[in-house]
Amino acid sequence: xxxxFLEAGEIVSVHALSGEVxxxxxxxxxxxxxxxxxxxxDQGEKExxxxxxxxxKSVVIMKIQGVNTVEEAQRLRxxxxxxNRGDIKLPSGRYFxxxxxxxxxxxxxxxxxxxxxxxxxxxxxxxxxxxxKNGKTFMIPAVPEFIALTDIEAGRIEIRPIxxxxxxxx
Numbered sequence: 001x002x003x004x005f006l007e008a009g010e011i012v013s014v015h016a017l018s019g020e021v022x023x024x025x026x027x028x029x030x031x032x033x034x035x036x037x038x039x040x041x042d043q044g045e046k047e048x049x050x051x052x053x054x055x056x057k058s059v060v061i062m063k064i065q066g067v068n069t070v071e072e073a074q075r076l077r078x079x080x081x082x083x084n085r086g087d088i089k090l091p092s093g094r095y096f097x098x099x100x101x102x103x104x105x106x107x108x109x110x111x112x113x114x115x116x117x118x119x120x121x122x123x124x125x126x127x128x129x130x131x132x133k134n135g136k137t138f139m140i141p142a143v144p145e146f147i148a149l150t151d152i153e154a155g156r157i158e159i160r161p162i163x164x165x166x167x168x169x170x
Contacts, residue, residue: 002085002152004044005043005044005082005083005085006083006085006096007026007080007082007098008026008027008036008039008081009023009024009026009027009033009060009081010023010024010026010079011076011077011078011079012024012077012078014073014074015061017069017070018063018068019063019067019068019069019070019072019073020052020062020063021061021062021064021076022060022061023059023060023081024058024059025058025059030055030059030060031055033053033060034053034054034055034060034062035053036050036083037049037050037087038050038084038087039081039083040081040082040083040084041079041080041081044082049064049065049066050062050063050064050065051063051064064076093150095150095152097120099152100120101117101118101119101120102155103117103150103152104116104155104156104157105129105131105140105158105159106156106158106159107158107159107160107161108148108149108158108159108160109160113133114131114133114159114161115131115132115133115134115138116132116133117129117130117131118130118131118137120142123141125141126141126142127142128141128142129142129157136167138167140159140165146159146160146162147160
């Protein structure tokens with residue numbers, strides 16, 4: 001089952017004297033996080049209205065409505081921020097990492113089972129899916145040349161591996 005509220009980042013410190021906070025983004029980019037007008041605490045239980053946000057190097061400096069002092073901002077330090085999936089429109093072919101984790105991976109040709117996605121990392125050029133089965137982990141670039149089908153609803157990903165990608169027996 002898909003989570004309605006997804007982890008978006010963590011408040012890491014206070015910025016300046018007006019109650020702004022510095023947020024370490026856990027999404028594609030700081031700019032993506034800075035564009036959101038509302039975020040949530042406590043896995044979606046408490047809504048926060050963002051009145052201003054800007055990117056500064058690799059973090060987001062954010063002003064939250066109702067947080068006006070250093071002391072108020074300090075109380076939010078180390079809190080995880082969540083975004084509502086309903087607020088986000090992903091382009092076709094893009095997926096939330098949290099939806100990919102746990103998907104089963106199969107060979108698009110013969111239906112062979114390779115395992116499940118346990119992590120997603122980014123090399124700069126593309127995302128890389130970490131596929132684990134029987135204590136072994138294999139990595140596959142998440143590019144159209146290898147990914148034949150992604151069905152998040154069914155929890156199924158079909159790939160076109162090249163010889164040797166999953167060991168010498170392939």
